[in-house]
Amino acid sequence: xxxxxxxxxxxxxxxxxxxxxxxxxxxxxxxxxxxxxxxxxxxxxxxxxxxxxxxxxxxxxxxxxxxxxxxxxxxxxxxxxxxxxxxxxxxxxxxxxxxxxxxxxxxxxxxxxxxxxxxxxxxxxxxxxxxxxxxxxxxxxxxxxxx
Numbered sequence: 001x002x003x004x005x006x007x008x009x010x011x012x013x014x015x016x017x018x019x020x021x022x023x024x025x026x027x028x029x030x031x032x033x034x035x036x037x038x039x040x041x042x043x044x045x046x047x048x049x050x051x052x053x054x055x056x057x058x059x060x061x062x063x064x065x066x067x068x069x070x071x072x073x074x075x076x077x078x079x080x081x082x083x084x085x086x087x088x089x090x091x092x093x094x095x096x097x098x099x100x101x102x103x104x105x106x107x108x109x110x111x112x113x114x115x116x117x118x119x120x121x122x123x124x125x126x127x128x129x130x131x132x133x134x135x136x137x138x139x140x141x142x143x144x145x146x147x
Contacts, residue, residue: 038140045137046071054144075145082145087138092130 043052049064051057054071061068075082 034136034139035143038136038143041133041136042140046141054141071141072144072146074141082142084138084142087141088134091134091137 042054046054047058048060049056049058049068050071051061051068056068056070058068074087078086
């Protein structure tokens with residue numbers, strides 16, 4: 001269960017401030033918790049195609065029409081800079097990727113909105129949850145980059 005889905009929107013700001021202050025008290029522990037959540041989200045959402053290591057060698061990769069990208073070389077292939085915005089766009093569906101199929105709706109739209117309250121699509125609560133999950137995946141992909 002994600003924190004954003006457990007907290008009323010008007011209370012979320014106070015909770016986030018509290019978590020930020022707690023993180024300042026123990027930044028290493030907070031960083032470890034964030035990385036663990038990010039790795040778990042990547043494993044559940046991406047590894048089946050991109051592989052646990054992100055090299056495009058997931059168990060479904062051989063059955064796809066287009067080989068999944070090697071996510072470990074995104075920075076290398078972008079002049080040494082991690083293409084943050086492009087990766088976010090790709091995951092949320094704004095960038096068209098042939099292997100991901102029809103992009104009329106984001107590939108992860110249904111998965112990331114499951115379990116969200118019946119709030120309208122444009123609500124803060126819904127958007128915060130979806131964006132936090134996307135950013136978890138992006139953060140983890142950034143840690144996979146070759147040096």
